[in-house]
Amino acid sequence: MEHQTIPSLDFVSILADDLVVLPAETESYTPNKWALILEGLTNAQRLKLWPLIDQSLEGAILYEMRDDARQQLLSVLTSEELEDAVKSSSDNEVVEILTALPQKLVAKLINKLSPQSQSNVESSLSYDEEQVGRYANSDVYTVKHNTSIEDALDEIRQSDLTDYSGNYIVLDDESHYVGEVSINDLLNAEGVTLVQAIAEKSDDNILDTLSLMEASNLIKNSNRPTLPILTDAGKFVGEFSMGDALSIFQHHYEAQVAHMGQVSDEDLFAPIFTSARRRALWLGINLITAFLASAVIGIFDKVLIEVVALAVLMPIVASMGGITGSQTLTLTIRGLATGQLNTANYRALRDKELSVAAVNAVVWAVIVAAMTIFWFDNYLLSVILSVAMVVNMLVAALSGIIIPMVLDKNGIDPALAGSVILTTVTDVVGFFVFLGSATIIFMS
Template sequence: MVSQEQRENAFLWTLDALKNGDIAVPIIAREFSPEDWAFMFEGLPKALRFELWQTLTEDKKPSILAAMRDDSREQLISLLSAEELEEVVSESSAEQLVEILDVLPHKVARGLIKKLNSEESGLVTAALNYDDTQLGRYISHEVYTVNKRTNVSELLVELKTQVLPAYTDSILVVDEANHYLGQIDLSDLFSSTTDMNVMQLAEFSDRVLSADLDLYDAADAVKSSGCSMLPVLGKDGRLIGRFTLKDAIDVFQEYYEAQMSHMGKVNDEDLFAPVFTSSRRRAVWLGINLVTAFAASIVIGAFDAVVAQVVALAVLMPIVASMGGITGSQTLTLTIRGLATGQLASSNLRALGNKEVLVAFFNGLLWATVVCIITSLWFENPWLSAIIAVSIVINMIVAAFAGIAIPVFLDKIGIDPALAGSVILTTVTDVVGFFIFLGSASLLLI
């Protein structure tokens, strides 16, 4: 098992070596998992990736490609010739092929599928029939099964010559048509009498997963089950694979990495993606931010007369917007986390809203008092001090409400709250804050 520190040290050593024209990799790399290799490739500039790729044996390449993020995988595949890509495909399992083919043009993917044997082609085609958010697309077909007519003694003899797939804590029992009939815990199997039929030991468990289940929900089900794997069934009750605890951990990791990426509006972008590609992707969000900035500017423009007469307003405006923005961001983050983990639902939404509004109110009173004192000493204008204090409290309360309402609404209409929530929230806090502050000033100071 390679530690995080060892992996990072190996990466830095390899990076320096490649820059100096040496394609050797450290000895510790012999113990690298596909995820460790993916980490290394994703940290290398495009040209150096290809040099390192050439040092790998063919049996390692499919698992490494499958472990990489979509954007990084696509960038690496773009460096490979058609012959090299076909060779990787020929060495890949059905699960790895689904990941690899996902980033290829449909025409190229169809051509590669046709070159597979009938069994692999069938598995890949069946997986691609599911949406990329559904479990059926990513199940593992490495599952140990036993026919319902088998005796325990026969099964035990067979197990002596078999290497069970990783994360196997039970034997799945099926009939001749591969319908799932139940499962036998390994501990029960080894403590049973040998003259029993496997069906006498098998227990039909409702802890099974449907192939059309949402991928994140499937991962959550495995985590909550206490099992290292759960069987996956098709609509006809046939066993089509399994979903393991490792698969669930991978889903959670990718999900939370995506949340962090969305906060910066970079999504699954490769570190060394082409300049034009990165520019095009980020330009969309810069444009959206520009539109929202104009909305705040229009509000300020509506009160240009009062700003011109009371210069102090221009100095103090950012404070009102900033306090609302921070308050809203704190609530937004908490709400998105609750939605992501399933801890937030309609039944407890009001309770969270009441709590966050009260927190914003008390924090607003505290910091509005501080700002009020500083403003009165700075500008010697009690009306101005009162206006900014009230504006801060109101904007923080509105921000807390918006921090809950915005992600919940976006989630209901199918838009990722982490991707769009912060942009909308910033607009709300800026517009409301400026309107209250400048509106109050125009009524009381002019």
């Protein structure tokens, strides 16, 4: 879903009029532009604008909108408006729309589709939301394996694909993938030859149960514009294109940025209590982790009273560990997202990151120790601070790899939960080592 810059027209002012008339230039707006405009409006404004948009674009517009904005709009559209949108949609667009609707309404809308579309949509909905089979483009021109070249060319001439430059998918009678042929292959072959004789079967295909990111990385590395999606038994499900992959990558990295603030794909104008409820969860989790770190500090209250300098230096230990861990966490999440990191090479990355953390920890520990001696004239305190920094930075680097790997393995987005867990680990370990060492040395 490639988002462009928002058009310059002030739709808020336009919709403020009692009798709304859209400017002539909006007739050339693409679904993507309309999606951006609707995302920048409140639900009340969206409802006022929606009937004025070309009905043939409605399905594509809903498809282009971000998940939460689409769901907010769908929640206020009437049944008739939803039916109109579904009827104007491709099968892929219908799947995106139905995903955001109650199950009872989904069944009703599916019944409004043609038998072929019903079959395609029901097949797509049988997959999980993260599986590529759900988003396979089933609107693909295919050729039967036992068709003659002459008949195949006649069918292509009678279709709208005379300018098509890609490969045609060849299937058997049970829709199993046989191979692919190009228009040049067909034109250069004998007319009586069967298509299956010239079809080339490619090993570049996508298993229908793969995740969207895995499928996107496969097509990115294949250097092909499209790849067939097949079941484990070799049955053709549809195609996945490079454009689909680019949309997945964009959506993923936008989500990464949004997750930094735990706001995910939230609609700009989502209802106040809906937004508050979503964010409250992570505020509560952060509060619990803050209390945990405070509890660790509370254990060592006596040494803090005796050696006030400890309170001044504590943030250094936590922040250096936090930065080290965040650097490794970011690198690990990127590796997982691009498919470059897996259980086979995770140990190599772990060893490398621990080595990098060790070098930086020693260098900065020496610098911090020198500054502590100059500031407080206390050699023991500088040693305690240096040791705590080295230990915390090593633990942080290790955590920056282990945490996202464990979260990803358990189906939890590491971009969403990783930073919260990492901050807790670096705070607790840093404070415990620093204040614990100080207690042993100064209070014994």
